[in-house]
Amino acid sequence: MSLSAAMKTAQSNFSNVGLQSAVASKNIANASDTAYARRSAILATAATGASVVETQRAQNEALLKQNLLSISKSAGQDTLLSGLTRMKTMLGGEDYELAPSTYLAKLRDNLQTFADKPNEVSLAETVVADAIDVANSLNTTSQALQKLRAEADSDIATSVTELNRLLKEFKTYNDQVKQGTAAGTDVNDALDQRDKLLTQISSIVGVSTMKRTNNDLALYTSDGTVLFETTARTVTFAPTPTYTAAVTGNQVYIDGVAIQAGAGGNTSAQGSIAALLQIRDHAAPTFQKQLDEIARGVITMFSEGTDEGLFISNGLPALTDPGLSTVIRVNPDVISNEGGNPMLLRDGINTNYNVDNNASFSELLNGYASAFEAPMTFHPDAAIDTSATILAFGTSSVGWVEQLRSAATTAGDDKSALLGRTQEALLNVTAVSLDEELALLLDLEQSYKASAKLVAAVDEMIAALLQAAG
Incomplete structure (x- = not known):
């Protein structure tokens, strides 16, 4: 040499x-930056020895795609589980002490005691108080459900705004990658930022990628709708500020195509938006229908012929109209502090059945108690038994919530574990x-x-x- x-x-x-x-x-x-992928200076043989020819960024396309899918599924599952946990909380703790079925059981027991001793005013007062607890439970649970739907709607609006922002920012870095790749300059920092945005987008909506010329990426939702192709597609949503049982929320559209809500406890939702739609449009309304059916059942059970009795619908046109559980209340004619007489429950509220004013008259009370054991027909939209006693239906409603939440919890653990393993595998390749x-x-x-x-x-x-x- x-x-x-x-x-x-x-x-x-x-x-x-x-x-x-x-x-x-x-x-x-x-x-310490999880969005940063490790760089390597690549050497090549030259006339004067080795020389650095490029700075290469660590990456694994297959693991990245699996990571995006895992993030979407886990985010959707966690969002659904959060909503279902809120629904369980409405019913009280582990013993469901605030559930309508709990108060109905207490009402039945005290009603039977009153029927055995129909001359006891204190027992009449107790039964009326139990009835008020049943109505209040239905009211508060129904109101909490509509609040949950309104909050889900608000979260959808926030997610849509964030998604539009992320897509706009994604275009900025995608353009940098395309231009830099075409010019042969270092685009690794832009690739880092673009991948970071992809993970954030995937937590909101399921996303798949397609690489094109000059490292250009096209994005599609999990059901194939174009999310980004050269330019970002517009995501639109009109929020609904106030919810009642009769209100239906608006759809979320990507480039004019509606996002489908998730389904099941092990939800099919990918990303938070689909899971929020599932809570707002399916889980909460189904539970609302169950509450309405319970309300319809107790009004019917305690009616006096064609007249409403112990429970009244408070002006709702028909017992089959949505939101009955929100407005049901106890007839003020039997509430002492509203000027009523609780003994009318024994004798008849609208018609005096105890014409002889017999202190041992219990015909109506025994009929009410027997009604708790008689099967009723319930609407199939409630998604549980269509023929059951009122107590069995109420218990099935609690079971429906718990079964759905339990399935969501198990699926959440599985999807979280898969996400953890996928992220670990990806970090083993890309982390510093x-x-x-x-x-x-x-x-x-x-x-x-x-x-x-x-x-x-x-x-x-x-x-x-x-x-x-x-």
């Missing part, structure tokens, strides 16, 4: 060490290891020292040649 060739080799090595050290230093500086980077810096230090010794040796040789020629 000539002295000039040795000097060029040393200079090339100095340049390589400088570039490699810069890459390693950048890796170390971003080690401080130990590896520090070891690389030590190797680069040794390489620098070797080059420095080569330069020193060449310098000594040249000095010796000049002295000999002198």
Whole structure:
């Protein structure tokens, strides 16, 4: 090797060490950033030795796509579980002490006691108080459900706004990647930002990717709707500020195509929007229908012929109209502090059945007690038994909520575990290891020292040649 060739080799090595050290230093500086993918300085053989030809970014397309899918599924499942947990909370704790079925059972027991001792005013007062508890339970649970639907609607609006923002930002970095790739410049930072945006988008709506010329990405939802293709597609939604049982929320549209709500406890929802739609349009309305059917059942059970009795619909046109559980109340004619007489429950509220004013008259009370054991017909939209006693139907309603929540909990654990494993696998490929980077810096230090010794040796040789020629 000539002295000039040795000097060029040393200079090339100095340049390589400088570039490699810069890459390693950048890796170390971003080690805590989960959106940062590790960089590697790639060497290639040249006339003067090896030289850095590019800075390569660690990536694995298959793992990235699986990670996006796992994020979408886990986000959808967590969102649904949160809503179902709220629904369970409406019914009280683990014993469901605030559930309508709990108060109905208490009403039945005390009603039977009153029927056995129909001359006891205190027992009449107790039964009326139990009836008020049943009506209040139905009212508060129904109101809480509509509040849950309104909050889900508000969360959908927030998610849509955020999704539009993310898609707009995605276009910025996607354009940088396309232009940089075409020009041959370093686009690794833009790729990091683009992948970070993809993970955020996937938590809102299920997304799949298609890579095109110059690293351009097209995005599609899980059902194939175009989300981004050169430009972002518009996501639209009109919020509904107030919810009642009769109100239907508006759809979310991506480029004019409606997003489908999730289904089931192990929800099919990918992303938070589909899960929020499932809560707002399916889970909560189904539970609302169950509450309305319970309200219709108790009004019918305690009616006096064609007239409403202990329970009244409070002006709702028909017992089959949605929202009956929100307005049901106890007839004020039997409430003492509203000027009523609780003993009318024994004798008849609209018609006096106890014409002889008999203190032991219990015909009506026994009929009411028997009604608790008689099967009734319920609407199939309630998604539980269509023929059952009122207590069995109420218990089935609690069971429906718990079964759905339990399935969502199990699925949530499974999807969270899968997400954790997928992210770990991806990080094993793309994350920065401080130990590896520090070891690389030590190797680069040794390489620098070797080059420095080569330069020193060449310098000594040249000095010796000049002295000999002198």
